[in-house]
Amino acid sequence: MFQTGKFVSNITPQVASKIGANLHLVKGHPIRIVKERVYNFFKKYQPGRFPVFDELNPYVSVKDNFDDLLIPQDHPSRRMADTYYADTSTVLRTHTSAHQTTLLRSGCDSFLVSGPCFRRDSIDGSHYPVFHQMEGVRVFDEDALGEQTVAEHLQETLTAMTKHVFGTEVETRWVDEYFPFTDPSWELEVKFNGEWMEVLGCGVIQPRVLENSRLPGRSGWAFGQGLERLAMILFGIPDIRLFWSADERFFKQFVGVDPSAERLPRFIPFSAFPPTSRDVSFWLPAQYNAHDLYDLIRALGGDLVEDVKEIDHFDDTRSGRTAKCYRLVYRSMERTLETEEVNHIQNAIRVAIQDKLGGVLR
Ligand code: FA5
Ligand code: MG
Numbered sequence: 001m002f003q004t005g006k007f008v009s010n011i012t013p014q015v016a017s018k019i020g021a022n023l024h025l026v027k028g029h030p031i032r033i034v035k036e037r038v039y040n041f042f043k044k045y046q047p048g049r050f051p052v053f054d055e056l057n058p059y060v061s062v063k064d065n066f067d068d069l070l071i072p073q074d075h076p077s078r079r080m081a082d083t084y085y086a087d088t089s090t091v092l093r094t095h096t097s098a099h100q101t102t103l104l105r106s107g108c109d110s111f112l113v114s115g116p117c118f119r120r121d122s123i124d125g126s127h128y129p130v131f132h133q134m135e136g137v138r139v140f141d142e143d144a145l146g147e148q149t150v151a152e153h154l155q156e157t158l159t160a161m162t163k164h165v166f167g168t169e170v171e172t173r174w175v176d177e178y179f180p181f182t183d184p185s186w187e188l189e190v191k192f193n194g195e196w197m198e199v200l201g202c203g204v205i206q207p208r209v210l211e212n213s214r215l216p217g218r219s220g221w222a223f224g225q226g227l228e229r230l231a232m233i234l235f236g237i238p239d240i241r242l243f244w245s246a247d248e249r250f251f252k253q254f255v256g257v258d259p260s261a262e263r264l265p266r267f268i269p270f271s272a273f274p275p276t277s278r279d280v281s282f283w284l285p286a287q288y289n290a291h292d293l294y295d296l297i298r299a300l301g302g303d304l305v306e307d308v309k310e311i312d313h314f315d316d317t318r319s320g321r322t323a324k325c326y327r328l329v330y331r332s333m334e335r336t337l338e339t340e341e342v343n344h345i346q347n348a349i350r351v352a353i354q355d356k357l358g359g360v361l362r
Contacts, residue, residue: 011084011092014299015118018130019058019092023243024114024227028254031132031243034165034231035114036259038134041164042112045157050136053099053113060098062089068101068212069181081289084118092118096135097181097224100205104213109139109220114227120291123308125239126197129298132227139210139220150204151184154221158188158202166190166234167262177201181209182222192233199233200225235267239333241303247334273336275306278346281325285358292357297328300348306331323362 023031035054042050065071066078076082077094084092093099096113103111113135121127138157145153155174162172171191175198179185182203189196202223210218228240235254237243242250249270257264290310297305305328312325328349330342353359 007085007088009084009086010080010120010295011086012295012299014302015084015092015129018244019116019118021130021244022055022116024116024132025054028251028257029243030231030235030237030254031227033254033257033259033264034227034234035132035134037165037234038161038225038230039112040260041161042136044164045160046110049110049138050112051108051110053103053111054115056099056113056115058093058116058118059086059090060093062091064102065091065093065095065098068209069097070206070208071180075180079289081291082120084120094119095224096133097222099135100137100181100222101209101213104137104139104210104215109215109218110137112136120295122290123294123297123305125241125306126229126232128228128240128244129295131240133224134227135222135224137205137220137222139205139215139218142218145219150219150221154202154204154223155186157221158200158223162188162190165230170233177203179203181206188225190229190233193238197229197233198226199229234264237267238269239306241306242333244303245333250333270334273332273334275329275331276337276339276342277327277329278342279311279325279327280346280350280353281312281323281362282353282359283321283323283362288357288359293326293353296352296356297349300352301328301330301345304330304332304337304342304345 023029024035026032039052071077083094086092095117096115099113114132116130117133118130121129173189175187175189177185177187179201183206185201185203187198188200189198200223202221205220205222210216228243231237253265253267294308297308307329309327310324311327314323330337350361354361
């Protein structure tokens with residue numbers, strides 16, 4: 001971590017190294033292919049309506065990322081446990097919604113924004129600290145909608161988009177959600193490998209957000225979708241870490257793929273390598289947030305750690321202490337791991353739990 005004055009940034013070297021990667025701009029990368037497939041839909045559906053912004057700076061102000069979107073001062077997403085802060089008033093954007101009010105204020109009333117977002121998050125096959133989102137915003141001229149409500153227009157648009165991107169085979173469902181900046185709000189889930197996977201959040205923009213954007217009295221909708229999640233479904237990519245793999249067995253499967261092709265190739269996993277798991281239990285320090293543990297594990301285990309779950313929790317009523325046990329699943333996407341190598345990483349993690357987190361191993 002880097003120190004500037006009194007403030008200590010929580011941006012880890014691992015995350016810092018990925019800030020400029022911009023997978024959504026890399027030719028032949030599945031994130032770019034899926035992005036273009038969605039853009040093609042909007043071009044066809046509303047020619048000229050949605051300008052695209054793919055290279056906006058991922059460092060944004062706290063005002064853009066949170067305040068202007070009505071995210072309350074005490075909302076958990078603002079904590080340093082959840083968000084990477086460069087300094088006290090600048091964050092690595094946690095969502096592309098951070099650009100909503102600035103673009104609206106600049107006079108652009110409909111647009112698409114794609115780019116990397118950053119979050120201190122859990123560790124599993126569909127979460128990664130760096131991921132790519134696409135934001136879509138449409139603000140209507142008065143009376144542009146006729147009889148239709150904004151909510152109906154939003155759901156109709158996103159349903160058509162999903163059909164265009166995936167074809168008709170996929171199962172989808174709307175789930176009621178809450179976002180401070182939209183009301184009503186939903187998430188769209190898609191069936192993937194037998195389970196529902198959330199791909200986007202959306203809703204009708206709150207009047208106060210439009211006031212903050214100097215568009216009082218207007219109405220509109222917005223959505224933000226995860227491009228990794230879309231690409232996983234579109235190509236059948238089983239694990240989010242693969243997007244960062246340098247293995248040519250991954251990349252060569254996407255060479256020359258046309259984003260507008262009706263049928264896309266399915267990803268053929270190179271043989272699945274065996275997982276191996278290790279447990280660690282420790283007494284928690286007084287100040288504890290699991291995201292500190294996850295960042296520490298990411299820093300030491302990198303992409304060899306596939307999943308981390310809390311499997312046991314123990315409150316010692318006498319001492320007032322709490323202990324937790326976590327199970328770490330190690331697996332490489334590219335090769336079989338040596339026991340030695342896993343033990344070595346697990347030991348480094350155990351040491352860091354004591355030295356960096358202030359936990360006491362059991
Ligand atoms: C948002 O980020 C809202 N800004 C979405 C929104 C936009 C709502 C406009 C209303 C209006 P959420 O936190 O649910 O919402 O994230 C949106 C999507 O980003 C998720 O559905 C998922 O596809 C993706 N996503 C979020 N966190 C991660 C992660 N750690 N790894 C991979 N994908 C992620
Ligand atoms: Mg969500």
